[in-house]
Amino acid sequence: MVKYLIVSKNYINQVINKNCVNGMDSLIAQGIMVDLIVADPPYVISRDSNFHTMKDRKNARTGTKFGEWDKEFDNSAWIIKSFDILKDGGALIVFNDFKKASDIINICYNAGFEYKDVIIWEKTNPMPRNRDRRYVPSLELMIWFVKIQKEKWTFNRQGNTYQSPVMRYASESGGAFKRYHPTQKPVKLIEEIIKIHSNPGELVLDPFMGSGTTAISAINTGRKYIGFELEKGYYDILTKRISEYNIKINHKKTNNVSLNFYNVEEEIEEHIGIGQQSFHFAM
Numbered sequence: 001m002v003k004y005l006i007v008s009k010n011y012i013n014q015v016i017n018k019n020c021v022n023g024m025d026s027l028i029a030q031g032i033m034v035d036l037i038v039a040d041p042p043y044v045i046s047r048d049s050n051f052h053t054m055k056d057r058k059n060a061r062t063g064t065k066f067g068e069w070d071k072e073f074d075n076s077a078w079i080i081k082s083f084d085i086l087k088d089g090g091a092l093i094v095f096n097d098f099k100k101a102s103d104i105i106n107i108c109y110n111a112g113f114e115y116k117d118v119i120i121w122e123k124t125n126p127m128p129r130n131r132d133r134r135y136v137p138s139l140e141l142m143i144w145f146v147k148i149q150k151e152k153w154t155f156n157r158q159g160n161t162y163q164s165p166v167m168r169y170a171s172e173s174g175g176a177f178k179r180y181h182p183t184q185k186p187v188k189l190i191e192e193i194i195k196i197h198s199n200p201g202e203l204v205l206d207p208f209m210g211s212g213t214t215a216i217s218a219i220n221t222g223r224k225y226i227g228f229e230l231e232k233g234y235y236d237i238l239t240k241r242i243s244e245y246n247i248k249i250n251h252k253k254t255n256n257v258s259l260n261f262y263n264v265e266e267e268i269e270e271h272i273g274i275g276q277q278s279f280h281f282a283m
């Protein structure tokens, strides 16, 4: 029997089933400001494909039609609101399709953000493609912006020498991984971003929580989180995922079992099969 966490009124360590633009307004009205925003908005790249014929393994990726939420989306309102809710020196990391990079950069620039760098997620298990006509679709883009009103921002280099902007992780939205959402991001990738761009104890906002990956990554890295998710179906999935994860790590702590956060999640079969299953990739 799963016990869900009690909802506190201050939004900390919670995800709210609400449009993130209205949600950020509520946070600002309560005087809540955040240290880092990790945003994975709809890319609006859904299209028909024949990937549903791939039945070669468990949880095979079965489509590039992600759902209604990926049909139309305007990035302006949430980016403008993100500027208001971010603390001075805070970072905004935006996942998106390469084709939309210049749009995102323009909107962020007009909102007041300073562009810093691009970060590449290289998938070690990319989707197949016609290898005689195209490159394999193994790359996804993150764009890093900073709200600078003073000349200081957080950058916790993880590498021994330089920080590489290329991060290599397997996609978790298919294959051997537990799939909660058709475009879920790898927990370890988000952990790396959080560690570089925030400090322990700080507050991370994810306006588009999807399956709650950023919340799990924040828990694993000792940060607080707040998030929003518009679709009730995914909100229910992420609530269950986070609650069960918290119960497991608390159980392990009280029983003095050494923690390997990333591996304590178990397969939750009923989560699989919501919407079409696949992942973002550049077309």
Ligand SMILES: C[S@@+](CC[C@H](N)C(=O)[O-])C[C@H]1O[C@@H](n2cnc3c(N)ncnc32)[C@H](O)[C@@H]1O
Pocket (backbone or CB within 6 Å): 018, 019, 020, 021, 040, 041, 042, 043, 069, 181, 183, 184, 185, 186, 207, 208, 209, 210, 211, 212, 213, 214, 228, 229, 230, 231, 234
């Ligand atoms: C690309 S997915 C995020 C996946 C997430 N990173 C994960 O690892 O599971 C984008 C999510 O944003 C949600 N969404 C779309 N518009 C929204 C809005 N205005 N406010 C909050 N959530 C929204 C969609 O329902 C979808 O689940």
